[in-house]
Amino acid sequence: MANSLYVGLDVGGTTMKAGVVDDDGKALGSVSLPTEAHLGQEFGLERMCESIRQAVASANLKISDIDAIGVATPGTMDIPGGLILDPPNLKPWRNVPVRDYIHKKFKLPTAFQNDANAAAYGEFWAGAGRDVHSMVLFTLGTGVGCGIIIGELILEGEHSHGAEVGHMKIEMTKPRQCGCGRWGCLEAYASATAVVKRAVEKLGKRGAKSQLKPMMNKEGGLTARDIFEAAAAGDAVADEIVEDTAYYLAVGAVNMMHTIDPNMIVYGGGMIAAGEDFLKRIRKHVLQLAFPVPAAQTHIVYAQLGGDAGFIGAAGCARQLQQKLKLSKKK
């Protein structure tokens, strides 16, 4: 197994990122290309192949140097079937046979995985979770992505809906509507989008005083970053929003501690720019909400691989696949 090389490809709604990764999870270079999903899925499949080719070239390698390929995409999807189904972030794609296409093109073992699961596996293999047995990754951005790793098990679920924890219901009495159309989901409280929405609501109240008010009219509008920065600067309204966000994330973390009971909860995505103070707030609420043993023993930390987690994790899935193939050859 030593000195094997893999290509991981992480397809997102806006860009796709591909890189060559070695057996220790180290990236040997990567490339990003625009996804341009609107140009159709045939174009998209070709662009995936092009990303893989460019990633290999950027590492001064040839395809024949590569042992296996892993591709991660947003859902909806059929993971064991290797298919993208009807993903809201890749319109108008539908029923795209990603795994078979890439496999036929490069004649290499090809793994297929959900992008949030792949990011979690990346952090597990080569990032924040590299010394633990199990972890849950929450990626905080427009939505709340999640991936769950237990040992070498990536919790895909039986219908490719494992670890959709952003859509765990945490409120019944006054549930907020989520981007998914349902109500009371964690994502409707704790995504960057939700943070801004809650802030705008608070700022709209009569008498609300905050340095955030003028920012509502700036180009691009108020951002989660503005809110975290204002909180750090002592703005009371912003502080309340940040504190509530920490509470909601703690609820999500505790629900995972009482279900998966992992070694580690990891937060990734843009919101981790909020820094150590934000983690401390989350940990404080976890101590109130969780059973004493997991509350004391579960590590709560930030992700380490940034935007590379997805393609590194996809490469990790390629490595898992190659190991399985080797084992089955032995038998």
Next chain:
Amino acid sequence: MANSLYVGLDVGGTTMKAGVVDDDGKALGSVSLPTEAHLGQEFGLERMCESIRQAVASANLKISDIDAIGVATPGTMDIPGGLILDPPNLKPWRNVPVRDYIHKKFKLPTAFQNDANAAAYGEFWAGAGRDVHSMVLFTLGTGVGCGIIIGELILEGEHSHGAEVGHMKIEMTKPRQCGCGRWGCLEAYASATAVVKRAVEKLGKRGAKSQLKPMMNKEGGLTARDIFEAAAAGDAVADEIVEDTAYYLAVGAVNMMHTIDPNMIVYGGGMIAAGEDFLKRIRKHVLQLAFPVPAAQTHIVYAQLGGDAGFIGAAGCARQLQQKLKLSKKK
């Protein structure tokens, strides 16, 4: 492996049940003895041994016919350590080395497991879940017990707190207090105890008319069974309580469908006497709350092994252990 025999022992707060189980998960007889935890843990350990001996005798077998033993107990516990720690249902026991004691007494491989996890494994191996790859069992009684099985993985967690899903937080705005002392737990809404509590609250409201009212003063007080029966007989207040219970259980089920994404959600415990109508109500809410694919494809059913699930599952854990030991001998 054929024709191996196991003893499973399920230790509860009131009684312990032991039985001999064959390789197909079939019980060949069982015995129940009172736990009498108040008599102390030395007494308790001896009573466990006595249950095992009596179970073997009841199947007309000798200890030498048995291949391995499995013991399940309520938490708190250290599952890999084989220890009961400080269980609220077995006072005044504390730091009881169950696995080592039983192992030394019978000189047989001995597995140790949480009782709710064992019940889930029992249903997975020989009950409702025998044809599926993964399942979540909710046991509805005084509390809400839970066990999660994914393939041959019993989700114990890293700190023996896996599948404590009764203590998943589902409400933030007006959370009810749970028996665990925390707030907003599923158990505070959907256990048999919580059903009665909610009914008593509703019946105490001015003008509430219900056939349940006179039952509040009967010996033992109102029970969940009374409420389900009154609902079936058309009592409007009871019907509302049952409908709310179905909703809360659906929230718990959906949160598992968006985390574990199992093939099957199984309900066990006394409340399943409510029958098929209650399952239909749960399924109806699941269709509203869950993503379409898991909502359509996840089986929602009742448990099949009743009070035997625990010892059968414990025997299944013994069988898992024996298989591991055989594999490690091979190497």
